Amino acid sequence: MMALVILMLACAGFAGLALAMDRPHRQVLQHASSAPRWAPRLGGIAGLALSFAACVADAGWATGAILWLGVLTAGAVIVACLLTWRAHWLRPLARLLEPARRQPGRHS
Amino acid sequence: MGIEATRASSILQRIVAAVVVGYALAVTSGVMLSYALPMPSFDAVTIGILVSFIVYVCAILWAFASRTLWPMWMGLILPTLLCGAAAWLVRPGGGG
């Protein structure tokens, strides 16, 4: 159970960081990001930090830190696969992380 | 034909420098470190060894990154001699 939580936090974290980048954002939402970068980036860092906390809570400082590095790999791989083949699955998260800012003339 | 021979010679020199002089530099720098560290034998030698691997990698990169051959050789041989001399000076039971 804890393992699932740790993994999901890491995935969410990386998804956030990805959405703050040009190319992945385009893959998910089909257009360039018009919103400021700090929101998804902050969300991403928060997700990774929470997954670190969860790892340490589960396994202590030393083993927890190692576990976290492994979890980062898993989370990054999952997000990369999603972006390549199922990018639209990340749309809900993208909408959540992007403060609503509609520009006239742009279609979402 | 001349250019190919020069290139082959350059590569061969870099390989020899990286493998042989690089190892010498790794060993002398490691010995110097292990002599200089104020720790029990096992600890000093261990730290020396762990660092020496990194020195070896850097030496290998230097051998191939350096643009011309003469600085490449000097950049490996001189530090090796310096570390060797320093190791001799700080050797336990011996000099300074």
Next chain:
Amino acid sequence: MKVAFRQSMAWLHTWCGVLVGWALFFIFLTGTAGYFDTEIDRWMQPERPLVAEAMSTADAVASAVRRLQQTSPEAARWLILPPSGRENPQLRIVWNAYPKKRGERAASGGEYLDAVTREPVTYRRTGGGQLLYRMHYRLHYMSRGPAAWIVGVCTMFMLVAIVTGVIVHRKIFRDFFTFRPGIGQRSWLDAHNMLAVLALPFHAMITYTGLVFIMYLYMAPLIAATYGMSEQERKSYVDVMFSSTPGAATVRAGVATPLPALAPLLSEAERQWGPIRSVTIRHPGDRNVQVFIEAGEQTLSRSVGELRFDIKNGVRLLFDDDRSMAKTTVDALLGLHEGLFAGPLLRWLYFVSGLMGTAMIGAGLVLWTVKRRERLARDDKPSFGLGLVEQLNIGTIVGLPVAIAAYFWANRLIPSHFAERAAWEANTLFIVWALLLLHPIVRPVRRAWIEQLGLAAAAYALLPALNAITTDRHLGASVPAGQWDLAGFDLVMLAFGTIFAVVAWRLMRRAPVTAAGRARSYTALRHLRPAK
């Protein structure tokens, strides 16, 4: 200036890869299998009971001592491994006699004891998962020394490749999630980069810590400079490196003394540290008997609790927390590499990262050939080097996995009473690998890939079926009994078989990549390029 530096590093990176890539692939694949070595051991000895009978530690040790007193009452050392956790699924005893002459190897023996009858049982002799994983640093068919040097050199090449790879990778953050399938060379580069970067902490750690295991050999001059040149003096360094808290070894007094009561010692050890891993008794039946009880759990820095008892000093409890900083560091580096401290989730992450490293090496080797193939004009023949690399790629990247599957097939097919079966299981691995290295010589490249991928799919996917035909430890038995390490092996084999089948299928259906096809792919993916 910077361009030239990048270029030279790229050159170095490529050469490091091409010279030892196949050896590194072997090392990585067999090493990765090692993270599940005891699970593989269990599958390869199907005679082991399906469900281990629960046995209290005191009971197990008492039975073991009874048996040891029968077989070797005058032994120099008894080792008892009660059933506990991952490492020892079965009660095992080992005895070592005194060497007849100085320096001679002493006689020794070992047995598994059945949990119910307490009698010795024999399982089929096999190298198991332990042999497979040991190959990653011992190789095979050669003695320790040459293998250590070969693996050490390959490890240095790998370390240089990692560092130069990071230097050369220009957009390491921007391309963090970039994978563009189906465009030939670019796709292979993306795959190689991704497999490398996303597991970079693992790759760097495993490579550097790998060197630490045999650092006393590689950097022997450093040890000699402080300890002295003779082998005896250098050995004292190695002894400290691999020992836990040193203790004075005693010699046999020759005075017969009944064995001390072990049950109170065991319960004290279990009270301190939980399940124990081993009980060692030196000079049993003598006055100078020494008892060492080792705890089961290992920390990241490989420290284990140990209870020591002898008649003169009584009980002493030791935990490695008075190690020096340097010793703790070395132990932690070794512990990180072995991953024995890891729980199930972390063990799986180690396994996945190891597979990623293996695939990274394979992708790099394929990238090298794809790059050069794309440069060939339409009617050019490939150079000898390109042809050779392509053949070695197929025979290793697909051939070696098939050979490992063949090792498992051999385990089920070689009769269990055959004396040399362990050696022949290993021979099967290398014979199959050799044949698959030769196969691409007589087949066109694409055909060879598809044929070997198809063979791999069959070899892996049919393994659970072979298991069901030859034993009764198949999925139909292991799943209902909740024996997930047994079932897991079969399931993972099925998964690998499926992956190979999918890849073979897609390769068969896909038309060979042509220039026109690449142009079409570029156009289709154009919307993903950043607007300049």
